[in-house]
Amino acid sequence: MELSGQRYHFSTDRQIIDLPHFRSHQTLSFRIFAEIFFQMNLHEYQAKELLKKFKVPVQEGLACSTVHEAEDAYRQIKNDSGSSFAVIKAQIHAGGRGKGTIKETGINGVKVAKNLEQVTEFAKGILGGTLVTLQTGAAGKVVNKILVAQDMYYDGASERKEFYLSILLDRTTKQNVIMYSTEGGMNIEDVAHDTPEKIFKEWVHPGGPLQGFQARKIAFNLGLSGEAFKNCVKFVTNLYNAYVGLDCGMLEINPLFKAADDKIIAVDCKMNIDDNALMRHPEIASMRDTTEEDPTEVEAGNHNLNFIKLDGNVGCMVNGAGLAMATMDMIQLSGGQPANFLDVGGTANAQTVEAGFKIILKDPNVKAILINIFGGIVRCDRVAAGVIEAYKSIGTIPVPIIVRLQGTNAEEAKKLIDESGLEVQSAIQLSEAAELVKKAVA
Numbered sequence: 001m002e003l004s005g006q007r008y009h010f011s012t013d014r015q016i017i018d019l020p021h022f023r024s025h026q027t028l029s030f031r032i033f034a035e036i037f038f039q040m041n042l043h044e045y046q047a048k049e050l051l052k053k054f055k056v057p058v059q060e061g062l063a064c065s066t067v068h069e070a071e072d073a074y075r076q077i078k079n080d081s082g083s084s085f086a087v088i089k090a091q092i093h094a095g096g097r098g099k100g101t102i103k104e105t106g107i108n109g110v111k112v113a114k115n116l117e118q119v120t121e122f123a124k125g126i127l128g129g130t131l132v133t134l135q136t137g138a139a140g141k142v143v144n145k146i147l148v149a150q151d152m153y154y155d156g157a158s159e160r161k162e163f164y165l166s167i168l169l170d171r172t173t174k175q176n177v178i179m180y181s182t183e184g185g186m187n188i189e190d191v192a193h194d195t196p197e198k199i200f201k202e203w204v205h206p207g208g209p210l211q212g213f214q215a216r217k218i219a220f221n222l223g224l225s226g227e228a229f230k231n232c233v234k235f236v237t238n239l240y241n242a243y244v245g246l247d248c249g250m251l252e253i254n255p256l257f258k259a260a261d262d263k264i265i266a267v268d269c270k271m272n273i274d275d276n277a278l279m280r281h282p283e284i285a286s287m288r289d290t291t292e293e294d295p296t297e298v299e300a301g302n303h304n305l306n307f308i309k310l311d312g313n314v315g316c317m318v319n320g321a322g323l324a325m326a327t328m329d330m331i332q333l334s335g336g337q338p339a340n341f342l343d344v345g346g347t348a349n350a351q352t353v354e355a356g357f358k359i360i361l362k363d364p365n366v367k368a369i370l371i372n373i374f375g376g377i378v379r380c381d382r383v384a385a386g387v388i389e390a391y392k393s394i395g396t397i398p399v400p401i402i403v404r405l406q407g408t409n410a411e412e413a414k415k416l417i418d419e420s421g422l423e424v425q426s427a428i429q430l431s432e433a434a435e436l437v438k439k440a441v442a
Contacts, residue, residue, distance in 0.1 A: 039249040039250070039272035039273060039274060039275060040272065040273045040275055040278065040284070040285070040287075040288055041093040041271075041272055041289075041292065042271045042272070042273065042284075042287060043063075043091045043092075043093070043145065043287075043289065044089065044091060044147055044268060044269055044270070045061065045062075045063040045091060045145070045147045046271075046287050047269040047270065047271035048061070048266065048269055050242065050246055050271070050284070051239070051242055051266060051269060053242075054238050054239070054241050054242035054245060054246075055234075055238050056235060056238045056239050056242055056266060057231075057235065057263060057264065057265045057266065058265060058266045058267075058269070059087075059149050059150060059152055059257075059265055059266065059267045059268075060077070060080070060081075060149065060150050061073075061077070061087075061089075061147045061148055061149030061150060062076065062077070062147070062148050062149075063091065063145050063146070063147055064123070064127075064145065064146050064147070064148055065127070065144065065145050066127070067120060067123045067124055067127065070088070070119055070120070070123035070127075070146060070148050071116060071119060071120060071123075073148035074086050074113070074116055074119040074148055075116070077148060077149070077150050080150070081150045081151070081154075083150070083151050083154060084114060084115055085112060085113070085114055085151035085153075086112075086113050086119060086148055086149065086150065086151055087110065087111070087112055087113070087147075087148070087149045087150070087151060088110070088111045088112075088113055088119065088122040088123060088126065088146055088147075088148055088149075089109070089110050089146060089147040089148075089149060089268075090102075090109035090110065090126050090131050090143045090146055091143065091144070091145040091146060091147055092109075092131055092136070092141040092142075092143055092292065093141070093289070093292040094131075094133050094135040094136045094141060095133065095134075095135050095270060096133035096134045096135050097109035097110050097131065097133060098110040099133065099134070100131050100132055100133030100134075100136070100140075101131070101132060102125060102126055102129035102130065102131055102132075102143070103129060103130040103131075103132055103140055104129045104130065105125040105126075105129055107122065107125035107126055107129075109126065109131045109133065109143070111126075112151070119148065123146060123148075126143050126146055127143055127144075127145075127146055128142070128143065128144075129142070129143055130142055130143075131143050141292065142291070144291060152257055152259055152265060152267055153260075154259070154260060154261075155260055156259065156260025156261040156262075157260065157261070157262075158228070158258075158260055158261070158262055159258075159260070160257070160258060160259060160260050161182075161257070161258040162184040162255035162256070162257055162258075162267075163180065163181065163182060163183075163184040163222055163255060163256040163257070163258070164179075164180060164181040164183065164184035164253070164254045164255065164256060165178065165179070165180040165181075165184075165218075165236070165239070165252075165253045165254075165256045166178070166179050166180075166250065166251065166252035166253065166254070167179075167239065167240060167243045167248070167250070167251045167252075168248075168249070168250040168251070169206075169249070170203065173203060174206075175203045175204060175205055175206060176203070176204045176205075176206050176240075176243070176244075177201050177202065177203050177204070178201070178202040178203075178204065178210075178214075178218065178236070178240070179199060179200070179201050180199075180200050180201075180202070180218055180221070180222065180256075181198050181199050181200065182198060182221075182222055182223060183195070183198050184254055184255040184256055184257075200218070200221050202214050202217065202218055204240065206244075209240070209241070209244075210236070210237055210240040210241075212233075212237075215232075215233045215236045215237045215240075216229075216233055218232070218233075218236050219232035219233050219236070224258070226262065227262040228258055228262040228264065231262060231263060231264040232258075232264045234264075235256075235264040235266075239251065239253070239266075246271075246273060246281065246284070247273060247274045247277030247278075247280065247281065248271055248272060248273060248274070249272040249273065249274045250270070250271070250272045251269070251270075251271050251272075252269070252270040252271075253266045253267075253268065253269055254268055254270075255267050255268060294309055296309055296359050296362055296363075297309060299359060300342070300355070300356075300359050303351075303352060303355040303356075303359075304345070304352070305342060305343070305344060305345075305352065305355060305356060305359070306321070306341070306342070306343040306345075307340060307341065307342045307343075307356075307359060308340060308341040308342075309339075309340050309363070310337075310338050310339055310340050310341065311337065311339070311365075312331070312336065312337025312338040312339040312340075312365070313336055313337055313339055313365050313366060313367045313368070313441055314331045314336040314337065314338055314339055314366070314367065314368050314369070314370055314437060314440070314441060315339045315340055315342075315360035315361075315363065315366045315368070315369040315370065315399075316328060316331070316338050316339070316340055316341065316342055316360075316369075316370055316372070317342050317344060317353070317356045317357075317360065317369065317370070317371045317372070318342065318343060318344070318371075318372045318373070319343065319344050319345060319373050319374060319378065320343060320345075320374065321343055323372060323374055324341055324342075324343055324372075327370065327372045328341070330430060330433070330434050330437075331370065331437055333434065334434045334435075334437045334438040334441075335437075335438050335441055335442070336367075336368070336437055336438070336440075336441040339360070339363050339365060339366050340359075340360060340363070342356055342359070342360065344356055349382070349383075349386045350385070350386035350389040350390050350393070351386075351390075352386075353371075353383070353386045353387055353389075353390040354389075354390035354393055354394060357369070357390055357391075357394055357397065358394065361397065361398075361399075366399055367399055367400075367440060367441050368399050368400045368401070368402060368437060368440035368441060369397075369399060369400070369401045369402070370402045370404070370433060370437055371383075371387060371401065371402065371403045371404065371405075372404045372430075372433065373403075373404070373405050373406070373407075374406050374407045375405060375406065375407030375408040375409060375410060375413075376407055376408070378408075379408050379409050380405040380406070380407055380408055380409045380410045380412070380413035381409040381412040381413045381416060382409075383405060383413065384403070384405060384412075384413035384414075384416040384417050385416060387401075387403055387417070387424065388416065388417070388420045388422060388424075391420075391422050391424065392422075397423075399440075400423070400425065400436075400440045401423070401424045401425065402424075402425045402426075402427065402433055402436045402437060402440065403417055403424055403425070403426050403427070404426070404427040404428065404429075404430065404432070404433035405417075405426070405428065406428055406429075406430075410428050411428070413426075414426045414427075414428055
């Protein structure tokens with residue numbers, strides 16, 4: 001969960017959506033809206049490497065896939081920093097790692113190691129384990145990498161402090177907003193809930209840069225002075241340049257750390273990249289970690305299908321996101337629950353329909369499949385022919401299939417379905433399809 005002043009931005013793995021009126025519908029409508037506006041998540045270590053290109057100071061570290069690599073990374077960090085302390089961080093696409101625990105070992109997802117022996121112990125206890133946090137749910141996520149990072153709590157002349165800072169699009173004002181607080185760290189959600197007055201906001205017009213007076217205002221509100229003030233102004237300015245230059249959907253630094261020598265450093269970083277901008281950033285597109293995503297969603301993407309797995313019992317295959325949302329509403333009103341969101345787009349054919357069938361049928365909870373196509377761009381009779389061809393190609397399909405086709409050549413399409421001899425039920429009106437769904441899940 002991320003902050004939005006007195007409102008919350010509920011966070012999925014892919015996108016931050018500011019839709020307060022969805023609070024009572026987060027399990028369905030909220031997730032669908034969040035996912036169809038796809039944002040590619042990055043790991044902490046990847047995000048930090050990108051920030052360094054924009055001269056944003058970060059906590060240095062090395063990503064490791066094995067215990068041996070972690071031990072070597074520790075030796076290097078110890079040599080570079082002169083400190084025997086290091087931080088071991090699980091790398092997954094979810095927040096709350098410090099409070100989360102590894103199912104198999106009970107170790108937290110973030111640990112401070114005091115020596116090589118502890119690095120070995122923590123690396124063994126985290127790598128390959130399943131990390132459960134508030135954001136992952138009970139299933140958790142497998143940790144394939146850890147970040148061995150330098151300890152930032154070294155001694156110095158001034159007091160160490162933790163702040164919070166994030167940049168994202170405020171959809172209500174249509175401007176980028178920098179949200180920041182003097183109360184950073186693991187309990188930032190509690191700060192927003194209990195003391196919203198401690199959350200500051202600074203809006204920036206997306207057509208222009210962050211102004212100097214705005215950066216100085218942020219540093220002032222964080223209570224900084226002297227060298228720390230100057231460093232914060234530079235940090236915020238460069239961070240905003242990174243947000244714009246990388247086409248981020250969201251960029252969060254928590255904690256934003258003031259070290260004992262007044263350096264301002266990004267100790268942690270959560271970054272999402274706008275999928276529509278990846279064509280401009282092939283080097284970022286190559287960073288995508290499909291192991292962090294649902295396998296069926298990855299497979300669907302390989303077939304150019306927009307697919308989101310849900311927890312219901314009626315599989316959906318629809319052309320268009322708006323029609324898909326209406327279809328899922330209809331399924332719920334008919335007594336069922338949608339098992340997925342699947343948008344085949346405006347070019348549905350036998351190949352895409354077959355791929356959609358196979359992906360939907362991988363879910364053992366599916367009791368029926370509803371195909372709802374509006375033939376505006378695509379002809380209904382061509383979709384019907386594709387359904388018939390796909391059905392024959394797959395063979396036996398163990399659940400009822402309901403096909404509702406409306407629009408261009410809908411009557412011809414219904415005739416094709418009805419005369420195919422296959423166990424496929426057809427409808428033209430949405431009410432007809434609703435009744436067929438009701439019978440299928442009864």
